[in-house]
Amino acid sequence: MEQYQGWADEGFGAVADAFSRNFTDFPELGAAVTVYVGGRKVADLWGGAADEKTGRPWKQDTVVPAFSCAKGIVSLCAHLLAQEGRLDLDAPVGRYWPEFARHGKEAVTCRMALGHRAGIPALDPVLGFDEIAAWTPVIRAIEEQEPLWEPGTSYEYHGHVFGFLVGEVVRRVTGLTPGAYFRRAVGDRLGLRAWLGLPEEEMAGRARLVEAAGRPAMPGPEHLLTRIVTMNGALVFPGLDVPHGWNDPALLGMELPGAGATASAGGLAGLYAAAATGIGGQERLLTRDTVTDAVREVSSGAGWLGFDAGARWGSGFLLGSPAFRPMLGERSFGNDGAGGQFAFGDDEFGVGFAYLANRMIGHGDARADRLVAAVRTCLDG
Numbered sequence: 001m002e003q004y005q006g007w008a009d010e011g012f013g014a015v016a017d018a019f020s021r022n023f024t025d026f027p028e029l030g031a032a033v034t035v036y037v038g039g040r041k042v043a044d045l046w047g048g049a050a051d052e053k054t055g056r057p058w059k060q061d062t063v064v065p066a067f068s069c070a071k072g073i074v075s076l077c078a079h080l081l082a083q084e085g086r087l088d089l090d091a092p093v094g095r096y097w098p099e100f101a102r103h104g105k106e107a108v109t110c111r112m113a114l115g116h117r118a119g120i121p122a123l124d125p126v127l128g129f130d131e132i133a134a135w136t137p138v139i140r141a142i143e144e145q146e147p148l149w150e151p152g153t154s155y156e157y158h159g160h161v162f163g164f165l166v167g168e169v170v171r172r173v174t175g176l177t178p179g180a181y182f183r184r185a186v187g188d189r190l191g192l193r194a195w196l197g198l199p200e201e202e203m204a205g206r207a208r209l210v211e212a213a214g215r216p217a218m219p220g221p222e223h224l225l226t227r228i229v230t231m232n233g234a235l236v237f238p239g240l241d242v243p244h245g246w247n248d249p250a251l252l253g254m255e256l257p258g259a260g261a262t263a264s265a266g267g268l269a270g271l272y273a274a275a276a277t278g279i280g281g282q283e284r285l286l287t288r289d290t291v292t293d294a295v296r297e298v299s300s301g302a303g304w305l306g307f308d309a310g311a312r313w314g315s316g317f318l319l320g321s322p323a324f325r326p327m328l329g330e331r332s333f334g335n336d337g338a339g340g341q342f343a344f345g346d347d348e349f350g351v352g353f354a355y356l357a358n359r360m361i362g363h364g365d366a367r368a369d370r371l372v373a374a375v376r377t378c379l380d381g
Contacts, residue, residue, distance in 0.1 A: 004047030006060065011378055015043045018374040022367045023047065027212050029359040030058035032265035033371050036273035036352035037379070039280075044266060050207035050358065063193055063264045064207035064356050065246050067337030070196055070261035072268075072344075074163050074178045075114060075294070075316025075335075076275060076285070077170050080185060083290045086173050089114065089315060093165070096172040099143045108151045113165045114316035115298030117155045119147025120165070122227040127234050129244050133254040135177065138164045148304065155299035155313070159228035160235075163196075163258025166316065179255045186285065190274055193267035197255040206262065207358040208247050209240050209339060215362055224305060229259075229338075238338070238360060259338070265354040272334065272345030273352025284347070291347050295319055295333050318344075326369055328376060342368035349379055 003023040008016040015035060022028050030048035034041065050058045081087035087096070089111045094101025100108070108118045123141045131137035142165060148156075158165070167178035174181045179196030187194060198206065218226050221233055229237045239245040246252075252262055261268075270279055276291070278284040286294070299313040310323030318335050320327035325336055327344050328351060334344025340361050343354035353375060355368040 004045050006043075006045035006047075008043040008045065011381060012043045012375075014374040014377050015371060016045055018370045019045045019047075022370065026361060026365075026367055027359055028357060028367070029210055030062070030064075030207055031355070031357035031359075031367070032058060032060075032062065033355045034265040034269035034353070035375055036269055036277070036279065038350040039273060039277040041266075046265070050205075052208065052210050058207060059205075061193055061264050061266065062205065062207050063195075063198070063202060063262050063267070064341075064358050065209060065252060065337075065339070066261040066263050066268065066341045066343075066356055067339060068159075068259045068261075069263065069268060069335050069337045069341055069343050070257055070259055071162055072317060072335035073182050073194065073196060073261055073271070074166050074170070074257045076186070076271070077178050077182055078110065078114065078166055078316060079286055079290050079294055081170065081173055082293075083287060087169070089293070093169060096169050100168075103144065103146045105145075105147060105151065108147075110166070110169055111298065111315050112152050113158075113162070113169070115155060115313050116158045116162065116303075117152050117299060118158065118161075118165065119149045119151040119154075120145045120161055121148065121156045121158045121304075122224060123161065123232050126232050129234065129250075132231060132234060132256070133250075135164075135255065139168050142168070154304045156224075156304040157228060158258070160231045160256065160258040161228075163256065163260070167255075167257040177255055178257045186271070186274070190270065190279065190282070192270050192274075194261060194263035194271055196257050196261055198249075198252045198262040200249075200253065202262070203249045203252070206252070209238075209358050209360055211238055211240060212359055212361040215360065261337075263354075263356065265356045268343035268354035268356070269352045271352070272343055272354070276345035276347040276352060277350045279352075286347075288347060291331060291333065295331055326372060328372070328379075336368070340365045340367055342372075351375065351379075
């Protein structure tokens with residue numbers, strides 16, 4: 001008996017085979033994968049349980065927290081505004097957000113922010129949960145923050161700060177927070193099941209996250225990496241079922257644009273397909289020139305902490321990184337999430353791809369990589 005539902009077009013059976021093997025070879029609970037090629041859906045597969053406690057099954061439209069896949073949504077918003085001439089990515093952030101340009105941040109450009117080079121991967125103050133949910137206290141803290149290094153001279157993953165920094169630029173340009181702008185400009189128009197701040201009516205049907213045994217522990221609370229992923233201790237990680245953990249509707253409902261996306265596989269794959277090729281008869285969201293700008297490498301190698309994970313970053317997007325997250329080619333662009341989730345697009349191969357799961361095995365685990373390899377096999381076939 002197959003462990004999944006859905007379908008794969010002729011010529012894409014290898015994707016279905018890889019998806020099925022994930023349930024055999026890993027402690028998969030529930031998962032989904034969707035693949036578009038040339039603007040047409042060629043594989044849409046789902047299976048397992050959305051809720052381990054109740055056994056509620058994963059459905060075609062099930063949404064799940066996708067963590068830093070949020071960065072792809074925020075980055076898409078920035079590139080859309082740049083494409084329209086409303087935002088210059090090489091201009092100082094202070095052009096759009098004057099209060100930002102102080103305490104050594106005067107020369108920080110929007111592209112530095114998108115490339116994790118702004119020098120503010122974490123904030124000094126510990127903000128409360130309600131303050132983070134209110135948005136403005138985080139913005140004020142960013143304005144007062146001094147960079148850890150001279151902006152532009154090094155990089156380090158900006159975690160949550162990325163979303164608020166780029167998101168506030170989006171808000172200054174459009175008058176809307178990035179989640180609201182995304183829904184108005186893209187999500188609602190294309191019917192994409194992807195949100196920064198999950199609507200209340202979607203809460204009951206979401207998949208609930210569980211942790212796999214043996215996940216690596218986070219370093220101590222003073223370590224910069226821990227401060228980056230917890231907003232300096234204000235949020236828990238992974239912290240699933242504790243108050244304000246990643247299964248808590250209060251957390252999922254707030255706009256947390258660096259790591260707070262909730263989406264279905266079809267929603268994220270559709271987003272990247274819309275960006276790269278267009279879907280549903282619509283023109284592609286991002287022109288070829290815009291994608292060329294987005295996939296130009298901005299950051300790679302050892303970061304400010306001295307560690308090289310093998311990631312390559314363009315302007316807001318993770319690029320094809322063979323040692324970290326393999327994709328299809330030099331024009332692949334996406335973002336992954338802490339639970340193993342991954343979504344990307346590629347306008348050379350005409351692909352939009354997303355894999356989402358609720359068993360958090362580990363950042364960069366092999367489940368999505370297997371599926372991407374299967375897509376490549378199908379395209380080469």
